[in-house]
Amino acid sequence: MPTADSPPVPVEAAARRRIALGPLPVMAALLVVAVIAAACVGASGLPLARAVHGLFVWDGSADHELVIGVRLPRAVLSVLVGANLAVAGLLAQTLTRNPLASPQTFGVNAGASLAIVLTAAVLPSTGVLGAVPSAFAGAAGVGAIMWFLSLSGAVSAVGLALAGITLQLLLTALVQALLIMSNTTQDLVFWLAGSVTGADWPKVAVVLPFTVVCGVTVLLAARHLGLLELDATTGASLGQNTRRVAALAAALVVLLAGSAVAVSGPIGFVGLIVPHIARRLPGGAGLRRQAVLCLVGGPLLLVCADLLGRVLAFPAELPVGVVTALLGAPVFLLLAVRGRGR
Amino acid sequence: MRRRRTGRHLRPWHALLGALALLLTAPMLAACSGGGSATDAPPPAGAHAVRHLLGTTEIGGKPRRVVALEYSFVQALDALGVSPVGIADDNAPDRVTQLLGKKIDYTSVGTRLEPNLELVSSLRPDLIIADSTRHAKIYKQLSAIAPTIVLNSWEGSYQDIKDAVVTIADALGDRAAGERVVQRHEKVMAGLAARIPKGERRTFMLVVSTPDSMTLHTSSSFTGSVFRTLGLTPAVTSDSPQESGAGLERVAAVNPGVLLVAVDGSGTAYDQWKDTPTWKGIAAVRDGQVHVVDRNQFSRFRGLRTAEVIAQTVLENVYRADG
Numbered sequence: 001m002p003t004a005d006s007p008p009v010p011v012e013a014a015a016r017r018r019i020a021l022g023p024l025p026v027m028a029a030l031l032v033v034a035v036i037a038a039a040c041v042g043a044s045g046l047p048l049a050r051a052v053h054g055l056f057v058w059d060g061s062a063d064h065e066l067v068i069g070v071r072l073p074r075a076v077l078s079v080l081v082g083a084n085l086a087v088a089g090l091l092a093q094t095l096t097r098n099p100l101a102s103p104q105t106f107g108v109n110a111g112a113s114l115a116i117v118l119t120a121a122v123l124p125s126t127g128v129l130g131a132v133p134s135a136f137a138g139a140a141g142v143g144a145i146m147w148f149l150s151l152s153g154a155v156s157a158v159g160l161a162l163a164g165i166t167l168q169l170l171l172t173a174l175v176q177a178l179l180i181m182s183n184t185t186q187d188l189v190f191w192l193a194g195s196v197t198g199a200d201w202p203k204v205a206v207v208l209p210f211t212v213v214c215g216v217t218v219l220l221a222a223r224h225l226g227l228l229e230l231d232a233t234t235g236a237s238l239g240q241n242t243r244r245v246a247a248l249a250a251a252l253v254v255l256l257a258g259s260a261v262a263v264s265g266p267i268g269f270v271g272l273i274v275p276h277i278a279r280r281l282p283g284g285a286g287l288r289r290q291a292v293l294c295l296v297g298g299p300l301l302l303v304c305a306d307l308l309g310r311v312l313a314f315p316a317e318l319p320v321g322v323v324t325a326l327l328g329a330p331v332f333l334l335l336a337v338r339g340r341g342r
Numbered sequence: 343m344r345r346r347r348t349g350r351h352l353r354p355w356h357a358l359l360g361a362l363a364l365l366l367t368a369p370m371l372a373a374c375s376g377g378g379s380a381t382d383a384p385p386p387a388g389a390h391a392v393r394h395l396l397g398t399t400e401i402g403g404k405p406r407r408v409v410a411l412e413y414s415f416v417q418a419l420d421a422l423g424v425s426p427v428g429i430a431d432d433n434a435p436d437r438v439t440q441l442l443g444k445k446i447d448y449t450s451v452g453t454r455l456e457p458n459l460e461l462v463s464s465l466r467p468d469l470i471i472a473d474s475t476r477h478a479k480i481y482k483q484l485s486a487i488a489p490t491i492v493l494n495s496w497e498g499s500y501q502d503i504k505d506a507v508v509t510i511a512d513a514l515g516d517r518a519a520g521e522r523v524v525q526r527h528e529k530v531m532a533g534l535a536a537r538i539p540k541g542e543r544r545t546f547m548l549v550v551s552t553p554d555s556m557t558l559h560t561s562s563s564f565t566g567s568v569f570r571t572l573g574l575t576p577a578v579t580s581d582s583p584q585e586s587g588a589g590l591e592r593v594a595a596v597n598p599g600v601l602l603v604a605v606d607g608s609g610t611a612y613d614q615w616k617d618t619p620t621w622k623g624i625a626a627v628r629d630g631q632v633h634v635v636d637r638n639q640f641s642r643f644r645g646l647r648t649a650e651v652i653a654q655t656v657l658e659n660v661y662r663a664d665g
Contacts, residue, residue, distance in 0.1 A: 043588075044595035065619035070591045120553070180456050187552035187610075190587040197589040198554030198611060200618070315592060316585045 022283030027296045034303040038075035043315045074199035079299035080211045081260045086298025088256035089271025095249040096150045100161035102271035103257035107167035109266035111142030114171045117178050132262040139258030147250040194267035194321020203263045210259035218291045226287030267321040269328025274298045392513045394491040395474045401489045404515035405469035412495035415471040417645030418507045421523045428465045430457040463487045497583050500567035527646040534653040535572045544599025547577035551605045551612035558585040564644045590615045601626035604637040633659040
């Protein structure tokens with residue numbers, strides 16, 4: 001990524017004027033369209049006109065309750081989770097200077113999943129919503145391990161990716177073991193594929209603060225966070241407290257990914273491919289712009305994937321995590337192959 | 343690992359092998375011993391052939407040391423007067439007590455999903471009854487331990503379960519006993535069906551409430567086919583017995599007239615949805631026809647006795663008729 005790595009400060013100021021718009025308005029418009037489409041499509045086969053009526057006319061009718069109470073929270077949850085995962089992926093990739101990094105490949109998603117499944121096995125009645133603290137604990141545990149590994153400097157970028165994948169495999173194996181041993185956890189299988197089926201406003205309320213606070217923090221601290229992309233000595237020579245900034249980035253990854261997994265299960269590939277695409281888009285230079293693109297692109301991908309999951313298996317549905325894997329794997333392979341040619 | 347096949351003659355090795363097996367994961371166990379043929383010894387004299395889903399098995403005499411790898415088989419055995427020596431009970435012995443309505447002595451052989459083959463073997467069974475969905479892959483290993491028949495329990499319809507009772511009776515050496523048990527049961531069911539008012543037009547559905555979503559049981563599920571036997575209409579007609587991952591909108595779209603919600607424990611989708619306007623708009627909810635039922639009885643067990651329990655529950659809850 002030769003263009004993306006240019007020093008951010010002067011370019012960003014110039015770029016702000018030159019490519020102030022870029023693909024962002026188009027993506028934002030597409031996202032709005034996707035959210036409205038998500039609110040208009042569903043298992044009940046409500047005619048479009050009635051769905052739109054239900055969306056915009058607050059008359060307390062059954063149509064309205066369905067669109068506002070069931071479909072809209074699902075779309076909004078997809079937006080928030082998509083934003084969280086994409087930004088978490090961007091930060092992980094920047095922090096570790098590793099294009100393979102994402103909450104999934106670093107085992108953060110798996111850590112949160114294991115913690116939730118463990119909670120379900122020990123305290124069966126907490127439900128998924130009650131598992132938010134344990135999701136954070138699991139995400140933080142894995143995040144800490146990966147952070148120490150990356151800070152130690154003893155591990156190369158590839159080694160770090162391997163360590164993350166190893167960790168993910170280990171944690172996933174433990175989840176499997178729990179699923180086999182415990183009856184109560186077997187019910188979590190659908191959720192473990194990554195799903196927004198159970199979305200409702202309380203879940204939106206759980207994840208919204210994390211999206212807003214972490215998103216704003218990333219945008220405000222983008223200049224500092226962006227320097228993480230350079231090696232530590234360069235960052236330090238530019239007057240940065242590298243250690244503190246890295247800790248902030250790691251904490252943000254844990255908060256963003258942990259809250260996402262708590263409400264929707266471990267959805268993969270969003271955190272991996274969206275940052276890559278963001279960097280290649282016009283105007284994708286500099287962490288702040290990349291973060292903005294991720295904040296729009298992640299939701300766009302997840303809302304569309306969920307729509308697709310509902311249409312493909314209609315009237316049943318595919319978990320959105322399955323769809324993102326089906327979409328994400330070929331896209332990532334394509335990016336990898338094209339990236340080599342550069 | 344090839345020595346495992348000859349371990350039969352080396353008794354002291356058994357404990358060591360058992361410890362080894364604990365260290366190995368089940369798939370590895372399957373891979374290592376999978377090479378052995380299913381028919382070690384020639385069929386004993388007086389053996390009779392029993393046809394089942396994975397072929398024909400020669401069974402000698404009247405087996406009495408039976409291992410059942412699904413709950414429905416336990417109920418069938420009980421109806422035929424045989425108490426299994428081993429049950430894959432998901433390590434939940436209280437379920438077996440509930441399943442049979444009485445306490446029996448048996449050894450747990452682990453979960454239905456991953457039965458412990460060492461434990462099965464240690465019971466020295468003379469018949470193993472396995473499920474076609476969950477145990478087809480370990481059929482060879484099971485057959486190496488004892489004659490094994492494979493029947494459809496996990497995805498079995500009411501008819502499959504009734505047929506299974508006859509097949510199990512056949513394997514026990516008395517097919518006629520199975521036919522008698524089924525006939526007696528059918529009379530009971532006909533009696534229960536007769537008490538359901540004529541002209542019932544509502545649709546019936548069982549859902550299992552799990553965290554975040556529900557699993558819908560369709561017309562081809564066990565409960566769905568019991569509903570049909572009672573002259574009731576299942577709300578979802580499908581060839582696949584279950585539809586998992588159903589969201590609130592899907593349940594509302596099906597809009598059943600009578601909804602049975604199977605739960606065990608709280609924190610499931612039912613708790614999450616029951617106060618929402620969309621849930622309250624479902625026909626069954628408006629008519630007060632949502633009944634929380636026992637998940638073991640309605641979703642896990644599948645048997646003749648369970649069919650009767652389901653019919654009784656419907657009579658008591660939907661029609662306020664005493665069982």
